[in-house]
Amino acid sequence: MSRLIVIDWGTTQFRAWLVERESGAVLDTIPSGPGLRAMAGRDFPEHARAVLAPWRAENGEGTPPVLMAGMVGAPSGWRKAGQPPLPVGSADLAAGLVEATGLPGAWIVPGVHARGAGGHVDVMRGEEVQVLGALALLGRSDGRFCLPGTHSKWARAEGGRLTAFTTFMTGEVRAVLLGHSILGEPAAPDAPFDPAAFDQGVAQAEGPEGPLHHLFSSRGRFLYGELGAEGIASFLSGVLIGAELDGALAGETPAGPVILVGGAALRAPYTRAMxxxxxxxxxxPADAATRAGVMAVANARDTAARPHGS
Amino acid sequence: MSRLIVIDWGTTQFRAWLVERESGAVLDTIPSGPGLRAMAGRDFPEHARAVLAPWRAENGEGTPPVLMAGMVGAPSGWRKAGQPPLPVGSADLAAGLVEATGLPGAWIVPGVHARGAGGHVDVMRGEEVQVLGALALLGRSDGRFCLPGTHSKWARAEGGRLTAFTTFMTGEVRAVLLGHSILGEPAAPDAPFDPAAFDQGVAQAEGPEGPLHHLFSSRGRFLYGELGAEGIASFLSGVLIGAELDGALAGETPAGPVILVGGAALRAPYTRAMxxxxxxxxxxPADAATRAGVMAVANARDTAARPHGS
Incomplete structure (x- = not known):
């Protein structure tokens, strides 16, 4: 029975799973750890060796390999991994794996870059394995995806490969507006999700003026007693998620469901807005997609390593 | 010869002019002072009395009246002034003047509120006098206006009154993204205006994806060497101003020029984008528009105060 250590190492979080290769079963989990921002000035190999020690030592047949996805492969991460152009499948990601310097048997999965209609570049690190993993979990080779977060990605897959994506900085704009703008000043911190305020934001976002206007509506509504302090964060989420959807779906003919790959916290608002x-x-679930995608990359690497015809 | 003290007191700046009522000539100027944010914990009447003392004392016939426009009439300002609904002309603003408590002969000009297509409220304090002043300076009674800034306003006037407006939080979104988001991290502080990067941003903003996507393009362009650190702020300005224009002009049939009422710093980028x-x-110029608008309010007050038929 062979094992694999899957790591999702992003800007704000670190998660790791010990999985059984054959079944994909999760044998053990490290639910959280420092994201890249919190790693500033710390040693990547040293940290990884320490937290993974229980999993890497206990295996008599040799320690299980480690595959890492996410911003860990950015220039500000452990070691820079490439970003091959689209289309990208698991074999392409396997071909681009880079060794994680200082930790034997550890590899970083590359990201992807895309060129938009005007020739401008868009970038991704981590969601590419989630798209491929979601396809594997659903037993499909095509789909339209939404991967919400700090920098939400909308993606398409065809023939088992990622063929297009677009980034929307929905989560980060929400955070900076709540933390640093006049809109956030009166907002109640840690207010629970307010479905009515969220729906008002989603409806507001439909107007042709665009989010620079719609966001400001939270100010007028608050000043005129039409939106309470507890509803501001949910209203802004509604405006931003509505604007993201409308931007992502602009000019599209309806083409089946959107596959939402995300954590539980974003499932309700995105489903509601869609x-x-x-x-x-x-x-x-994003975690399951990450594990399945990294396993697909590991399998593709093993296939490529085998002699032809075997 | 009668005189008037005109004050523009906003969130981040204070300016005052001593003007001659008959000609509108500027006799003296206080070019800058603390905005409302810097007034936190300070006494409004005391501060105004101190800075205006040279103008208020030297007039033997009685001290000139003071008319103040801007956020000074917000709940967080000196004293709350109303925000009458549209349409609003100089007589409506004169009717809503409130006394500035603690400084005899000083008055605060009210703001305005509007109701958008969906019934939601939009708010304004200060730009209403600029629109009326620009009409007076141009000798017109109708027009389409752009008043750029932290919270840009697009407005319409008909028959000498302000009839519609829409807010876009262009300047504030630019500031929080440069100061607090991943986009601003590599940006060169205080880089001069970069026309080529700005034009790229304006062109980028035309795509249907919306600003949540277009803003992120600065990240990809920077990472791929297509946008230098010195060009990031100008690129973001281009995306945001482009999005503001497209939102403001959405669904409009071209209807003559846009009257741009602003400071010199925003004239070049807005003109370029339009x-x-x-x-x-x-x-x-915004200052001239403020003075002319406040004078129109002062004249309307005097007219209203005169007995009928005189």
Whole structure:
């Protein structure tokens, strides 16, 4: 029975799973650890060796390999991994694996870059394995994906490969507006999700003026007693997620459901906003997608390493 | 010869002019002082009395009246002034003047509120006098206006009154993204305006994905060497101003020039972006518009105070 250590190492979080290669079963989990921002000035190999020691020592047949996805391969991460152009499948990612310097048997999965309609570049690190993993979990080779977060990605897959994606900085804009703008000043910190305020934001986002106007509506509504301090964060989420959907779906003919690959916290608002726009949603948990995608890369690497014809 | 003290007191700046009522000539100027944010914990009447003392004392016939416009009439300002609904002309603003408590002969000009298509409220304090002042300076009673800034306003006037407006939080979004987001991290502080990077941003903003995507393009362009650190702030300005224009002009049939009422610093980028969208521009300096608008309010008050038939 062979094992694999899967790591999702992003800007704000670190997660690791010990998985059984044959079944994909999760044998053990490290639910959280320092993201890249918190690693500033710390030693990547030393940290990884320490936290992975229980998994790497206990295996008599040799320690299980480590595959890492996410911003860990950015220039500000452990070691820079490439970003091959689209289309990209698991074999392409396997071909681009780079060794994680200082930790034997550890590899970093590359990211991807895309060229938009005007020739400008868009970038991704981590979501590419989630798209491939979601396809594997669903037993499909095509799909339309939404991967919400700090920098939300909308993606397409065809023939088992990632063929297009677009980034929306929805989560980060929400955070900076709540933390540093006049809109956030009166907002109640840590207020629970307010479905009515969220729906008002989603509806507001439909107007042709665009989010620079719609966001400011939270100010007028608050000053005129039409939006309470507890509803501001949810209203802004509604405006931003609505604007993201409308931007991602602009000019598209409806083409089946959107596969939502995300954490549980973003499932409800994104599903709610898509339903308000008449879009059906299938949900795949982000962690499961990461594990399945990294396993697909590991399998592709093993296949490539085998002699032809074997 | 009668005199008037005109004050523009906003969130981040204070300016005052001593003007001659009959000609509008500026006799003296206080070019800068603390905005409302810097007034936190300070006494409004005391501060105004101190800085205006040279103008208020030297007039033997009685001290000139003081009319103040801007956020000084917000709940966080000196004293809350109303925000009458549209349409609003100088007589409506004169009717809503409130006394500035603690400084005899000083008055605060009210703001305005609007109701958008969906019934939601939008708010303004200060730009209403600029629109009326620009009309007076141009000798017109109708026009389409852009008043750029932290919270840019697009406005319409008909029959000498302000009839519609929409807010875009262009300047504040630019500031928080440069100061607090990943986009601003590599940006060169205080880089001069970069026309080529700005034009790229304006062109980028035309795509249907919306600003949440277009802003992120600065990240990819920077990482791939297509946008230098010195060009990031100008590129973001281009995306945001482009998005503002496209939102403001959405669904509009071209209807003559846009009257741009602003400071000198924003004249070049806004003119450049509007020309890229095929819109012609007439410029009116914001300070002159403020003085002319406040004078129109002062004249309307005097007219209202006169007995009928005189």
């Amino acid at each position: 339903e308000a726009r008449g879009v059906t949603v299938e949900w795949v | 020309e890229a969208r095929g819109v012609t521009v007439e410029w009116v």
